[in-house]
Amino acid sequence: MRAFVEGIGLVGPGLNSWQASRALLAGAQAYRPAPTSVAASALLPAVERRRAGMPVKLALAAGSEAIAGAGRDAASLASVFTSSSGDCDNVHAMCESLATPERQVSPTRFHNSVHNAAAGYWSIATQCRAASTSLCCYDASFGAGLLDAASQVAAEGSPVVLIAYDHPYPAPLDVARPVSASFGAALVLVPQASAGAIACLDIEFEPRQAAASRMQDAALEALRAGVPAARCLPLLAAIARGPRETVILELVAQTHLRIAVSPCA
C-alpha cells in the first residue's frame, strides 16, 4: 500500500515539535531528554479545555502540527487514533474511587475513561464530523494504526490523519504496565503526491517475525522501547534523514510492517 506523508506532528520528552526535532532525529544534532511539555489546545472550548487530560493534550498538539504542516482543513479530515492505554491517570483515579465503600465516581472522569476520549475532544476542537476510529494493539498500537490508516488511503483514496499517543500510568499500575514518558505523534497520509509531500511510504504487512528497526542514539532508543507510541521514531528518523531506506515495525503474533521510505522531491 502506498501513502504520501504530507505533514508530521511530534511531542515528547525533549521533542517539542517535528520541526524542532527534525535535525536531531536525522542525527545532525544531539538529543537532550527533558520532560514532555504540552499545553491544552486553544482550539478547545473552555469547558473541554479544563476537562482534557494528558492524552487529549498530546493528541491535539501532535495532530494540529501535522495538519498545519500539510496545509489541510482539519474539519474535513478522517482520523485514526491509536493508543495502548488511553487516559492512565483517569483509569487510576476511577479504580481508586471504585475501591472505596462510597464508590463515588465523577461523571467527567467517567466520560473521559472511554478509549476514544481523544477522538471526541479532537472532533469538538476541529468541528470535524468525518469518519474516525480509535484503536489499541498494546505495544504495537502505532504499527496497527499505521496499517489501518494506510488501508483507508488505499481502499478509499482519501486523506487521513493518524494520531498516536501514550502516557505513563501512575503507581501502582505502572508496575504492571510500565510506560516511560508522555509522547504523541501524528502523520497526515494522502493517496497522491502533492507539492507539499514530505515522503512516500510503501507499506506491506508481512506475517513473519523480523527485528524491529531501532534508534542509533541510546536515549532515543530507550524512548522507542519504553513508549508504545514512540515505536514510530525509526520511521520519523528515516523521513528526517531523507534518502531511501526500509523501516521495520513489529506487530503482534509474529508479524511486522515493512515500510519503504523514499523522498518525494
Add this chain to the structure above:
Amino acid sequence: MQPLAITRYSIANCLGAGARAIADAMREGRSGLSPCDFDSVALDTHIGRVRGLESLPVRSDLGAYDCRNNRMAQLALELDGFAAAVAQARERYGAARIGVFMGTSTSGILETELAYQRREPATGALPAGFRYAQTHNSFSLADFVQRYFGLHGPAVAVSAACSSSAKVFGNAARMMAAGVCDAAVVGGVDTLCLTTLYGFHSLELTSHGPCRPFDAARDGISIGEGAGFALLERVGARTDAGAKRLLGVGDSCDAHHMSTPHPDGLGARLAMQQALAAADLTPADIDYVSLHGTGTPSNDAAEDRAVSSLFDAATPCSSTKGATGHLLGAAGVTEIIISILAMEHGLMPGSPHTRQVDSAMRCNYLVEPRPARVRRVISNSFGFGGSNCSVVLGTAG
C-alpha cells in the same frame, strides 16, 4: 464498497446462548433483564447478566487471559458452529490471511477494579498474579481471539465506546479491500464491571427498572453484557450461498459533546447517509431500522430526529435494548446479528418493556414483534465522544 458475505456468526447475551435462542426470544418478545445483583453493586437498576460465566474459565492453554470478558468471548466463540467455520477458513485461506478486528469498551477492566480492592496496605501494590496485558488492556480481547484460532493476520481492537463493534466491520472491509487479508473475524465483547455501572449511574443515565427505549417515561439504560462474532468473506467464496451481506458502513463524529448526542442527531444522520451511500442504496430501500435506542431521554430523541429526517415515516424501526440491555462495546455486532436474524426469520423485533411510545417521536416504532419480509436493514450504534456508526445489511441478490 464491495459487498462482503457474512458466512457465519455467533451470539450470546442475557437472552440466551446461540442464534436459535436469541431468535426464539425475539419471536416471543422476551426480555432478559433482571434486578441488579452483580458482584457487590448496590444500585437500584436492572442489568442484562449472563448467568454462569463465573464457572466457565477460558481454555487452559490461554489461562493467562482468564477474566470475565474473555470468558464471555469464549462462550460465544463455541456457539453456532463459529469455531468450526473459522477453522475451515483457516485451512482455506491460511492463518496469515485472516484478520481479527474486535470491539470492546471496557475489556477486562473488572480485574483491575477488583485488584484495587486488594492492594497491599503498606505499599499500595496490586496483588501478585494481576495480569494487565491479558485482561485490562483493550487489546486483550483481540489477542485472545487471535490466539484462540491460531491466526497470524492483522489484529487490532477498536475501542470507541458504544460504536466499537459496529466500526470493526469497517476496519475489516477496508483491510480486505486493500488486499491485506482474505477473510476477517469481527466481533465485540463487553461484560459487567464497576466502571460502567457506577459511571453511567454518576451521569444519571441508568434506568430504575428495565430500560424502556422510546417510551414516554423512559429514564435511562440497562447495562448488559454479551458477545457477538461474525466471519466475513468475499462474495463468491465457496461458503457464501445464502449468506447475508455487509453492504455499507458509515462513520461520523458529532463534534458536539463528550457524553450527550447532538440534539438534532446531526452525526447520526451523517453516519446513516454515508452507510447508505457506501451500499449504493437510498432510504426507500431500507425495510427496517435497528435503532441504537438506549432508553435515555436525550439519546432516543436525537436518534428519532435523525431517523425521521431521512426515512419515510412508515419505515418500521425498533431498539432491542429492552430485551438485551445495552451491551456497550458489544452492542453494534449484537444488533447487526439480530438484524440478520430478522432477515432470516422474517421478523422485525419488538421492544419489551416499552409501554407507551413517546408521542413526540416521529418514527414508526415497533413495540410488538412484526412478521414481515426483511431484505435490507440499517443498524445504528452511537457512543460517547460523539462516535457514530451505521451499518447496512442485506440478503444476497
